[in-house]
Amino acid sequence: MTARVVRYDREQRRLELAVPNTTVVFTLHGDGDRFTGALGGRSFYWDAPRAEPAKKRVKR
Numbered sequence: 375m376t377a378r379v380v381r382y383d384r385e386q387r388r389l390e391l392a393v394p395n396t397t398v399v400f401t402l403h404g405d406g407d408r409f410t411g412a413l414g415g416r417s418f419y420w421d422a423p424r425a426e427p428a429k430k431r432v433k434r
Contacts, residue, residue: 375418377391380399384406388403389409400418402419408421409422
């Protein structure tokens, strides 16, 4: 399922998602790295993407 992030609240550890082309908006709860929730009897989870390490710039 594809969803769009509507709101991310770091303090309350909530991620609000909207499903494109529908009226569905739902909230996942988590620890900042992984979020879980349920919608219509189905469970969902989302793992936050890991940041890639910054490449070092070489001065010439």
